[in-house]
Amino acid sequence: MTKKMILTAGPSITQKELDYVADAAQNGWNEKWNEYIKKFESAFAAYVGCKYALATSSCTGAMHLALLALGIHEEDEVIVPDLAWVATASAVKYVGAKPVLVDVLPDTWCIDPQCIKEAITEKTRAIMPVHLYGHPCEMDEIRTLAQEHGLLVIEDAAQAIGSLYKDKRPGALSDVSCFSFQGAKIMVTGEGGMLVTDDVKIFEKAKFYNDHGRDPKGSFWIQEVGFKYKMSNIQAALGLAQLERLDDLVQKKKQVYQWYHERLSTIPGIGLNVQRPYTCNNYWMSCLVLEGNFYVTRDELMKQLKEEYGIDSRTFYYPVSEFAPFEKSFITPVSHQLSSRGINLPSGYAITEENVDYIVKSIRNILKV
Incomplete structure (x- = not known):
């Protein structure tokens, strides 16, 4: 046996990450409390090729916000691959909807478009493809099915940062997408996630629910029951350094x-x-x-x-x-x-x-x- 266990995963942390995090820890307060968050969101949206990005505490939280922003609720069905981390299906449960679990392709291990087609009912509202272990799903077929049946598409792109589908990056292939920066991923913030979209209404609704359903005008008045899946400025500093590498x-x-x-x-x-x-x-x-x-x-x-x-x-x-x-x-x-x-x-x-x-x-x- 080797003296030290060879582990399954592990990130790369350089002086750049240490410098950014130290700066956020020392200076990222008061009027600079979200300076790195803004930089990270802007840079990530540009990298993926979307207009808007919202940093979150996890990909699971981002998916919950995405479903809320799209108005998915009880009695709705959302088609999800059976072979995936449980977070995707769990997020569907969070909003009271039913995850309909379908099979995957034998070579890419991603959701099978034919199985999606067979699972669509009058209650189906959305499809949530998962780019498993980094390989992109068959997004052209999935989007065609969605358009034919009036469905929404939410990418679970947790594992797909840096991949490509034709000329686009995962995250820019649907109505809204969600990424993970959990410690085993390619780029990390310890725990963390990102919601990205080109739709300003989805973005603003996700922001609203991520701020406890507070009045967007900035008061402490609560309009709906909301949540808090926010990323800290220090985590965002780490994420920005990782994104630059x-x-x-x-x-x-x-x-x-x-x-x-x-x-x-x-x-x-x-x-x-x-x-x-x-x-x-x-x-x-x-x-x-x-x-x-x-x-x-x-x-x-x-x-x-x-x-x-x-x-x-x-x-x-x-x-x-x-x-x-x-x-x-x-x-x-x-x-x-x-x-x-x-x-x-x-x-x-x-x-x-x-x-x-x-x-x-x-x-x-x-x-x-």
């Missing part, structure tokens, strides 16, 4: 994936992240799927990697339909198979080619390939 952060993710691909892609029965020709995958998480039959199961492989070789890993997400608070809307065989066979490999910024060599040799030893 984003090209480097994304490039390292691509490099790590390339190292894995060179060493694992020739092994029969092992599947890896794909990149469809009209997309650019940020490879947030380099992933392995045991598509064939091996001497050990996925869980046994992970257990041995950790206990015998000092290598951390994560399972794919569980299908949301397996959780007690959520209904099984449809049979989702692809989601279930991927969930039981998929692994997130160590993909943090600090991973070296030497680490990848060691990880792949360890996988080969365990699988006997």
Whole structure:
């Protein structure tokens, strides 16, 4: 076993981040209380290609605000992929609506447009595609379906910063989109998120609900029950520094994936992240799927990697339909198979080619390939 555990994720923090955060901590008060928040929101909107951005305390909070701003409520249905982190479906529950869980594509692991089409009813109000592990969803097909049926589209772009779909970035492909800067993401603010949109009405409504439903004129008069998913100025300082280094952060993710691909892609029965020709995958998480039959199961492989070789890993997400608070809307065989066979490999910024060599040799030893 190596002396130090090789972790699944981890950010890159340089002197730039330390300087910005120190400045916010020392000077970001009183009339400068939101100086970095404004800079971060403006720079992020420009990067994604949207007019408006609202910094939040999490992507989950941003999705809740997005649903509120769009007027999604009880009796409404929102179509969500079954294979995703629970936050997407949970946000739908927050507003009293029903998340309708559908299957994903076997190669990109993103929501299947055909399954969306089959799930649309007279109660459907919105579609929430999730760009899983960084690969963009089939947004042209999704937007066409939305237009045909008068539906809204809310991107869960939590994992997709730095990816591309044709000539646009995730986040600029829908009515409103939400990003995450949680500590395992490509760029981090500790915890944090961002809501982006081109629609000023959605933006203003989200701001309203994010300020406890307070009178926008600035008094302490409350007009509706609201919430508080605000990002601090200090977090925004960290986010701005990370955003200014984003090209480097994304490039390292691509490099790590390339190292894995060179060493694992020739092994029969092992599947890896794909990149469809009209997309650019940020490879947030380099992933392995045991598509064939091996001497050990996925869980046994992970257990041995950790206990015998000092290598951390994560399972794919569980299908949301397996959780007690959520209904099984449809049979989702692809989601279930991927969930039981998929692994997130160590993909943090600090991973070296030497680490990848060691990880792949360890996988080969365990699988006997």
